[in-house]
Every structure is written in C-alpha cells, then in structure tokens.
Amino acid sequence: MGFNGEEMEVGVERVFIGAGCNRIVNNVSWGACDLLSFGAQNAVAIFCPKTAQILTTLPAHKAFVNCTHWLPSSKFAFKARNLERHYLLSGDADGTIFLWEFSLADKKWRNVLQVPEKHKKGVTCISAVMVSQTDAIFASSSSDGIVSVWEVTLPSSPGGECKLSCLDTLLVGKKPMVALSLTELPGNSGHLALAMGGLDNKIHIYSGERTGKFVHACELKGHTDWIRSLDFSVPIYENGEKSSLLLVSSSQDKGIRIWKMALHKSLANNKKEETSLASYIKGPIFLAGSSSYQISLESLLIGHEDWVYSVEWQPPQSSSIDDIECYQPQSILSASMDKTMMIWQPEKTTGIWMNMVTVGELSHCALGFYGGHWSPNGDSILAHGYGGSFHLWRNVGIDFDDWKPQKVPSGHFAAVSDISWARDGEYLLSVSHDQTSRVFSAWCDESSSEDGKTWHEIARPQVHGHDINCVTLIRGKGNHRxxxxxxxxxxxxxxxxxxxxxxxxxxxxxxxxxxxDLPVDMQILGANMSALGLSQKPIYVQASSDSKERNNSEGIDTLETIPEAVPVVFTEPPIEEQLAWHTLWPESHKLYGHGNELFSVCGDHEGKLVATSCKAQLASVAEIWLWQVGSWKAVGRLHSHTLTVTQLEFSHDNSFLLSVSRDRHFSIFAIKQTGADEISHQLVIKQEAHKRIIWACSWNPFGHEFATGSRDKTVKIWELENGSSVKLLTTLLTFKSSVTALSWLGVDRQRNHGIIAVGMESGLIELWSFSNTKSENSSIVVPNAALVVRFDPFICHVSAVHRLRWKNAKKNEDGTSVQLASCGDDHCVRVFQVSV
Incomplete structure (x- = not known):
C-alpha cells in the first residue's frame, strides 16, 4: 500500500492466543497428529500439548461450537503414520458441521466443506471410524432427534476434493441421542456397528453396511440414567483372529459398564464358555450379514461419585511392522463431574477391572470435568472442566506409573470485555464476563522456543461474583494497581x-x-476470598504461618472456614489449580458513586486520575466520575451525555478527557490540576459525530487529533484546534462491519505519522496509516489516511473485537516492531507482533 509516495511494508505475526474451552460435553478431541481441538465460542481452537500454546483458531461457525472430532483421532493413530494431511470435523449449536484440512508439511488449514444437510438443532456428538487411509465414516447426533451417518472420501493427493455421501438418516424419536460410537465388526469385512445412547437410559446398537442402510439390531439395558459416553475398542485378537469387540458406556447413574460383543459360535463350543466369569450375563444376539454376535455384560465399574461424562479406551498401539495388526490395551479413562479422572485396568491375577490411577482437582472452586482424553501414545491424559479450563497429566514414571500435572493453555470462558497493558508492558491484564481478571505474560524459558519466550497466564488477580466490564492499570510510579x-x-x-x-x-x-519503586516493608503476600463475600482480603507476610495454626486449633467446621489460600511465588508458569486459588490480589478500595452497572474506566498517563462511567438511560446517570489515585476521593463529576458513555480516554499530555457515547456524540473536557487535591474540569465541546452508537475512540500520541468509530461502519478522524473547536480531518472508507475498537500508535513524531488499529464486529482487524503533514509547496496541512494491512481471518477474532491496545502508545525508538493486543466476544485474548 503506497503511503505519501513511499512504500510502507507492515508484517503481522500471531504471538499468543489465550482462550478457555466451551463448557459442554464432546467439545474436545485429541488427533493422531498430536494436536487438540476445542470450541471457544464460535471458533475452533487448536492447541499443541507439547508447547502448551494455542496455535490458531478456525473461523466459519456462526454459533457456539459444541463438538470437534479429528480424522483420524488418537484412536487411529496407529493407522496414521504416513498421512500428510489430517482432517477435523466441527459441529455447532445451529446444527452446521464443517470439515477442515490440516497439512502437516506447511501447517496450513483450509475449510474443505460444509456438510450439506444441516441438523435442525445443535449437534451434540460426532463419532468417526477410519475404514482405510482415505475413507472415513462418521455419525452425528443432534437434539432434533436425528442421527446422520456419512461417508467421507479423503483426497489421496494434495489439494484434491473431499467427497461426501449420506449413508443413512436415523430417526431416534423424542428422546435424542447424546453419545455415539462407530466400529467395524470383527470377522466380517464391510459391516459396521453404531452404538448410540441418550435420554432413554438404553444403549441402541445399529448394524449396517458401508453401502448404506443401518438397521436397529438390539438394545442394551442396565444403566438407570442418561447415557453420556460410548466407546468401542478396536477388534480384540483371540487365537490370531479378530473375534470380539468391547464397548464401554458411562452414565449419569455414576456407573461405567463394559460390554463384550463376540462372534457367536456354534452351541458345541459354547459349553466351555459358560463357566467363565467374563460372560456370566448373556445378552442379546444380533445378525449382521452372515454373522451373528452375542453381547454380554463383561464388567460394571463403580468408583465415581457423580455423573460420568466420558469414557475412552486407551489408543491401540501397533504391534507389527506392516501396521495391519494392532494391540488394544486393556485400559479405560473416565472423567466425571466429581472432579476426578480415573484409569481402569483388569487386575493381572483375577481379571477384575479396578481403578488403578485417580487424578483430579482438589481445589474448592472447580465444578467437575466434562470430558477426558488419551494422547495418541497413551502417556498423557487431558480433562476439560467446568471453568473452561484444561488439566493435563503425563506419566513420567519409568518402571511404575507416576502421573504429574503439565502446563496447558488457559483463558476466559466468556466474552473478554477489556484489556490493559502494564506500565512497562511486562504483562497484559484482561477482564471478562466469566467474572475473572487474568494476567498474561511472556515467560522467559530458554528451552521452550527459538527466542526463549512463550506466553502463559501467570495470575488471576480477581475472582468475582459479577461479570467484569472494564479495567485500567494505573500508569504512575509505585506498585502495580x-x-x-x-x-x-x-x-x-x-x-x-x-x-x-x-x-x-x-x-x-x-x-x-x-x-x-516498591516500599521496602511490603507486608502483603497475597489475598484470600471470604466464603460469602466478594471482597478479597489481604494475607500478611507474618500472619501466613499463624493462620494455619489458628484454623487447626478451632477444629470447628463453620461456613466461613474455606481453605486458606497459600500465596505462592512461581518459578515456572502456574497451572489451573494454582491460578484459581493462590494468585489473588488484595482489594484496597471500593469506589462508590455510580447509579448503575459500571461500563467504562480509564486512567491518565501519569497515574494521578481515573475516570469511570456506567450504563445510563438518563442524563443524570450518564455522568463521568473522576477519582484521585491514592486517596481515591471523587474529585469531579462531568455532565454532558444523555446515554451510556461507552469509552473514555485521556489525551497523552493529560490535559483533555475524550468521551464517546451511545447518544452518538463525543465530548471533550479540559482537565487541570489546581491544587494538591483539586481538579478543575470544563466541557470544551460536545458534538454529534456519527449516525449510530459510537463504540470506540483513541487519541494520537503526538498531538490533539483523535479517532472515533461507530456502529455506522465508519471511522472519523478529528482535530482539536486551540483547545476549543474541533475540525473533521477525514473519514476512512466505509467498513464492512460495525467498528467496535480503535487504538492509535505513534510512529514518527516529525511527520506526525501514526498507525490506527481498527477492530470490527465481524472480528476482523485492519491497520490504517495516518499523517497530518504540511505539503511541500504551501503551509496547508494535508491529512493522509490509507489502508496498510488487513489481518488474515485465521489470526483474527471470529466475533466482535471489544478492545485493541498497542503495547506502548509511543513506539519504541530502537526497534521497528511493536505488539498489539486485542480481546473479543470469542473468549480470546490475542497478541500480535506488528513490524512497521
């Protein structure tokens, strides 16, 4: 893009994505390529367990992503050694299913196709079986009471077409199915079995051929509540033949059942079997083609204390060179709302299934696991929890099992409403409607990446009972506030x-x-949350040892005694259990004054004043309050707007405060410090600026120009002249979507040249260059604005951008690279590296 006759090259790279997992069952899948997929609002997020980083988010869904499923998943990793491309299915709350292609060579994603007949309601489960290197069959269930079965033919060469054909559509009635598992039946090539379970407490087995129709074969009774998860093992070898399968099921009745599906032999052979413990309960027999199968209840596993949301067989490991045979380990992972995951295996001597390993959350604030998954090689297990969080354990033992927690990505599990950089840019603070605030920082670790820095959440300062709408870090000297x-x-x-x-x-x-700048005698070590209140009380350095003794000596369990937080200094990035409980900040003041829910807050650039606004439908409530930092006295109430003030920003010389509002006006107030505790403020100008709500504003760091962005899809750039009048300099070309976020970066003071980041309701981000320089021949000032770069949709948000913030509003003099942070409705906090 040409700019003032010069070429302006701008490169944009993704540095970090923080996001939590949608709080729904069947949302997470671990692929044979050793990447994990999950839904984060309308995005499909991909994370790498080795680096604990989210690699990308895939944009296409228009509704919450309910489930994801890799082709091949970790179950078929033994078949996927030589694959160059892996595929991913994702289904959303509108009933839409997409198929994505991931190329291992260049790490690129593409949206291959949308499944043509969408479900009428949300997709609840997707299950697939790889029948060959290029053929997969998948089934999808929905709350519309339909289960669809599809065959997908994957291309054998790069860039080829994927072919999709519908094998069958099964009507399952008023009680929808929420769990599915597909398998090839042993001993009879070409026949498939589909197990489904749901709200009628029964497991339904359908059998079908690869050419089409599935018929109801039988049903398995035993569970007394909804079926939540089903998983077929791969065929088990007995005497060199594939003769049986195992099916594991879990339910809200807290129980897990293992069913055996064996090729039915003639009566002569059956007499021997009747004495064995394994088949003590004979179940139904069903036909598939020329073979018949006997189902029996193999085992009932009792151990969880709450609903068991998922069960999964440990992925098979190949045991021969040509990868035809594979060995199915006798090992099951279960995850439950009782906050634990368990690994079940049969005892060597008796063959009775026992719980061999239990891992889980011990913190009081968690509310259980929605699902558990094995890594492809079976040495790691991952759970996703109620708080949108991941929990990963790896077996680090050599001669014996030793499961240790590992680092995972983390982030908000609701819309992220605001972000703020620390004074020197050491970290980024974000707040969200998930009622938490979180600190993200680059962690210097020489072993982790080329430049030794990966980003992680390092603290969760505020855990609150209300959705948090706005935040500002105080800029001045002294401690972080x-x-x-x-x-x-x-x-x-x-x-x-x-x-x-x-x-x-x-x-x-x-x-x-x-x-x-720190006080030498800093006494506050951390903070504790009171059981029934919202205030975070300080924990003092001396008191940390006394409080434990005091708690133990009372010995009475009252409602007020919840576990004491133990503030910890971390030498490596903390994991969820530590973040949720041991990284709170103490609350030092409450600022009372507003009549409604707070909506916007900003601080000046010296750390002396903070301005706040709240939701308003009357002029009397729409006032802006000024607070003095330190004493926290209210030192001003500014009246101008008639509806909610949506954003506030101080000019970089702190002499003006700009506010924009739902009433389509902007206001500028002159702010002066008149005495030690006194501020004078005066409304300089109020002007109607746009045809719709103004969502965003930003000052030029080098002067008194400012930008406003509105729902009317325009960005206007204004200049405040002589501190008393405002002139419209230019209007940027109309955008395709409402403008919801703006941030102005100063690049070159001599030429008054800057870059304006524009965030939209669609989730997309653009960078525009702006300069306001005198033309060579005359003294006329010519404003010049041009589009510099549109961010690739694969690195952008997938829904509205709430806030954009440059790391330092004035660009570092020594470097040509600067970081831009963004947050949005898609639960994501993102950091980009922009080289100017």
Missing part, C-alpha cells in the same frame, strides 16, 4: 501482592523496572 468495573455499581481497586511481584521477576528474568 488496577481499577475494574463490573455489573455492580462499585469500582474496585486491587494492588499487586509480594508473591505476584516475585513471580513476575521469574517470568521476565529480573528485567522488570518496578522493583525500584
């Missing part, structure tokens, strides 16, 4: 405890500057 506003009428001030400052030192390898 932030002000956040939520769906309550109070703004809360938090201060970093000692444990966080020391953790941050580890993360940044002592390169941080804030330690110089």
């Amino acid at each position: 932030f002000v956040s506003g939520a769906d309550e009428k109070v703004a809360r001030v938090f201060e970093a405890p000692l444990s966080f400052l020391k953790t941050l030192n580890h993360a940044t390898s002592q390169k941080s500057s804030f330690t110089d």
Whole structure:
C-alpha cells in the first residue's frame, strides 16, 4: 500500500492466543497428529500439548461450537503414520458441521466443506471410524432427534476434493441421542456397528453396511440414567483372529459398564464358555450379514461419585511392522463431574477391572470435568472442566506409573470485555464476563522456543461474583494497581501482592523496572476470598504461618472456614489449580458513586486520575466520575451525555478527557490540576459525530487529533484546534462491519505519522496509516489516511473485537516492531507482533 509516495511494508505475526474451552460435553478431541481441538465460542481452537500454546483458531461457525472430532483421532493413530494431511470435523449449536484440512508439511488449514444437510438443532456428538487411509465414516447426533451417518472420501493427493455421501438418516424419536460410537465388526469385512445412547437410559446398537442402510439390531439395558459416553475398542485378537469387540458406556447413574460383543459360535463350543466369569450375563444376539454376535455384560465399574461424562479406551498401539495388526490395551479413562479422572485396568491375577490411577482437582472452586482424553501414545491424559479450563497429566514414571500435572493453555470462558497493558508492558491484564481478571505474560524459558519466550497466564488477580466490564492499570510510579468495573455499581481497586511481584521477576528474568519503586516493608503476600463475600482480603507476610495454626486449633467446621489460600511465588508458569486459588490480589478500595452497572474506566498517563462511567438511560446517570489515585476521593463529576458513555480516554499530555457515547456524540473536557487535591474540569465541546452508537475512540500520541468509530461502519478522524473547536480531518472508507475498537500508535513524531488499529464486529482487524503533514509547496496541512494491512481471518477474532491496545502508545525508538493486543466476544485474548 503506497503511503505519501513511499512504500510502507507492515508484517503481522500471531504471538499468543489465550482462550478457555466451551463448557459442554464432546467439545474436545485429541488427533493422531498430536494436536487438540476445542470450541471457544464460535471458533475452533487448536492447541499443541507439547508447547502448551494455542496455535490458531478456525473461523466459519456462526454459533457456539459444541463438538470437534479429528480424522483420524488418537484412536487411529496407529493407522496414521504416513498421512500428510489430517482432517477435523466441527459441529455447532445451529446444527452446521464443517470439515477442515490440516497439512502437516506447511501447517496450513483450509475449510474443505460444509456438510450439506444441516441438523435442525445443535449437534451434540460426532463419532468417526477410519475404514482405510482415505475413507472415513462418521455419525452425528443432534437434539432434533436425528442421527446422520456419512461417508467421507479423503483426497489421496494434495489439494484434491473431499467427497461426501449420506449413508443413512436415523430417526431416534423424542428422546435424542447424546453419545455415539462407530466400529467395524470383527470377522466380517464391510459391516459396521453404531452404538448410540441418550435420554432413554438404553444403549441402541445399529448394524449396517458401508453401502448404506443401518438397521436397529438390539438394545442394551442396565444403566438407570442418561447415557453420556460410548466407546468401542478396536477388534480384540483371540487365537490370531479378530473375534470380539468391547464397548464401554458411562452414565449419569455414576456407573461405567463394559460390554463384550463376540462372534457367536456354534452351541458345541459354547459349553466351555459358560463357566467363565467374563460372560456370566448373556445378552442379546444380533445378525449382521452372515454373522451373528452375542453381547454380554463383561464388567460394571463403580468408583465415581457423580455423573460420568466420558469414557475412552486407551489408543491401540501397533504391534507389527506392516501396521495391519494392532494391540488394544486393556485400559479405560473416565472423567466425571466429581472432579476426578480415573484409569481402569483388569487386575493381572483375577481379571477384575479396578481403578488403578485417580487424578483430579482438589481445589474448592472447580465444578467437575466434562470430558477426558488419551494422547495418541497413551502417556498423557487431558480433562476439560467446568471453568473452561484444561488439566493435563503425563506419566513420567519409568518402571511404575507416576502421573504429574503439565502446563496447558488457559483463558476466559466468556466474552473478554477489556484489556490493559502494564506500565512497562511486562504483562497484559484482561477482564471478562466469566467474572475473572487474568494476567498474561511472556515467560522467559530458554528451552521452550527459538527466542526463549512463550506466553502463559501467570495470575488471576480477581475472582468475582459479577461479570467484569472494564479495567485500567494505573500508569504512575509505585506498585502495580488496577481499577475494574463490573455489573455492580462499585469500582474496585486491587494492588499487586509480594508473591505476584516475585513471580513476575521469574517470568521476565529480573528485567522488570518496578522493583525500584516498591516500599521496602511490603507486608502483603497475597489475598484470600471470604466464603460469602466478594471482597478479597489481604494475607500478611507474618500472619501466613499463624493462620494455619489458628484454623487447626478451632477444629470447628463453620461456613466461613474455606481453605486458606497459600500465596505462592512461581518459578515456572502456574497451572489451573494454582491460578484459581493462590494468585489473588488484595482489594484496597471500593469506589462508590455510580447509579448503575459500571461500563467504562480509564486512567491518565501519569497515574494521578481515573475516570469511570456506567450504563445510563438518563442524563443524570450518564455522568463521568473522576477519582484521585491514592486517596481515591471523587474529585469531579462531568455532565454532558444523555446515554451510556461507552469509552473514555485521556489525551497523552493529560490535559483533555475524550468521551464517546451511545447518544452518538463525543465530548471533550479540559482537565487541570489546581491544587494538591483539586481538579478543575470544563466541557470544551460536545458534538454529534456519527449516525449510530459510537463504540470506540483513541487519541494520537503526538498531538490533539483523535479517532472515533461507530456502529455506522465508519471511522472519523478529528482535530482539536486551540483547545476549543474541533475540525473533521477525514473519514476512512466505509467498513464492512460495525467498528467496535480503535487504538492509535505513534510512529514518527516529525511527520506526525501514526498507525490506527481498527477492530470490527465481524472480528476482523485492519491497520490504517495516518499523517497530518504540511505539503511541500504551501503551509496547508494535508491529512493522509490509507489502508496498510488487513489481518488474515485465521489470526483474527471470529466475533466482535471489544478492545485493541498497542503495547506502548509511543513506539519504541530502537526497534521497528511493536505488539498489539486485542480481546473479543470469542473468549480470546490475542497478541500480535506488528513490524512497521
């Protein structure tokens, strides 16, 4: 893109994505390529368990992603050694299913196709079986009471077409199916079995051929509540023949059942079997082609104390060179709402199935697991939980099992409403409607990546009972502090405890500057959450040992005694259990004054003032409050708008405060410090600027130009002249979607040249260059704006961008690269590296 006669090259790279998992069963899948997929709002996110980083998000769905399923999944990893391309199915709450292709060679994704006949309601489960290297059959269930079975032929050469054909559509009635598993039947090539279970407490077995129709073969009774998960093993070899299969089922009745499906032999052979324990309950017999199969209940596993949401066989390992035969380990992973995952195996001597390993959450704040998955080689297990969180354990034992927690990506599990950079950019703070605030930072670790930095969540300062709408980190000297506003009428001030400052030192390898400003006698180590309140109380350095003794001596269990938080200094990125409980910041003040839920907050650039606004439908409520940092007194109430003020920003010389509102106006207030505790403020100008709500505004770091962005799909650039009047400089070309976020970066002060980042309701981000320079021949100032770069949709958000923030509003003098952070409705916090 030409700019002022010069070429302006801008490169954009993805640095980090933080996102939580949609809180729904069947959402996560572990692929044979050793990547995990999950739904994060309308995006399909892909994460790499080795680096604990989210690699990308796939944009296409228009509704919440309910389930994902790899082709091949970890179950068929033994067949996938030589594959160059892997595929992924994803289904959403609208009933739409997409097929994606992932090329291992160039790590590129493409959206291959959309399944033509969509379900009328949300997709609840997808299950697939690889019948050959290029053929897969998958079934999808939905709450519309239909189960569809499809055959997909994958291309054998790069860039080829995927062919899709519908084998059958099964009507399962008013009680929908929520669990599916497909398998090839042993001893009879070409026949398939489909197990499904749901709200009628029975397991239904359908048999069919690869050419089409599936018929109801039999049903298995035993569970007394909804069936939640089903998984077929691969065929088990007995005497060199594939003669039987195992099916494991789990239910809300807290039980797990193992069923054996054996090729039915003649009566002569049957007499021997009747004495064995394994087939003590004979079940139904069904026909498939020329073979018949006997089903029997093999085992009933009791151990979980709550609903068992998922069961999965350990992936088979190939046992021969040509990969035709494979060995199915006798090992099952179950995940439950009782906050544990268990591995079940038969005892060597008796053959009775026992719980061999239990891992899980011990923290009080978790609410159970929605699903558990094996890694392709069976040495790691992953759970996803109610808090949108992942939990990964790896077996690090050599001669014996020793399961240890591992690092995983983390992030918000609801819309992320606001973000703010620390003063020197050491970390990024985000707040969300999931009622938490989170700190993300690059962690210096020489072994992890080329530049030794990977991003992780390092603290969760605020865990709250209200959706949090806005936040600002205070810029001035001294300790790290932030002000956040939520769906309550109070703004809360938090201060970093000692444990966080020391953790941050580890993360940044002592390169941080804030330690110089710290009080020597800092006494607050961390914070505790009271059982029934929302305030986070400080834990003092001396008191940390006394409080334990005090708690033990009382010995009475009252409602107020919840586990004491133990503030910890982390020397490596913390995992979920630690974040949720041991990284809180103490609350130092509450700011009372607003009449409604807080909506916007901003701080000035010296850390002396904070401005707040709340939701409003009357002019009297739409006032902006000014607070003095430190004393936290209200020092001003600014009146101008008639509806909610949507965003506030101080000019970079702190002399003006800009506000934009739902009432389509912007206002500029002149702010002066008149005394030690006194501020004078005056409304300089109020002007109607757009035809619809104004969502965003941003000042030029080098002057008094500013940009406003609106639902009317325009961005306008204005100049404040002589501190009293405003002139419209230019309007950027109309965007395809509402403009919801703006951030202005100063690049070159001499030429008053900057870059404006524009975020849209569609999730897309664009960078525009702007300069306001005198033309060579005359003294006329010519505003010049041009589109510099559109971000690739695969690195953008998939729904509305709420906030964009450049790391330092004035670009580093030494480098040509700067970081841009964004957050949005898709639960994601993103950081981009922009080279200018």
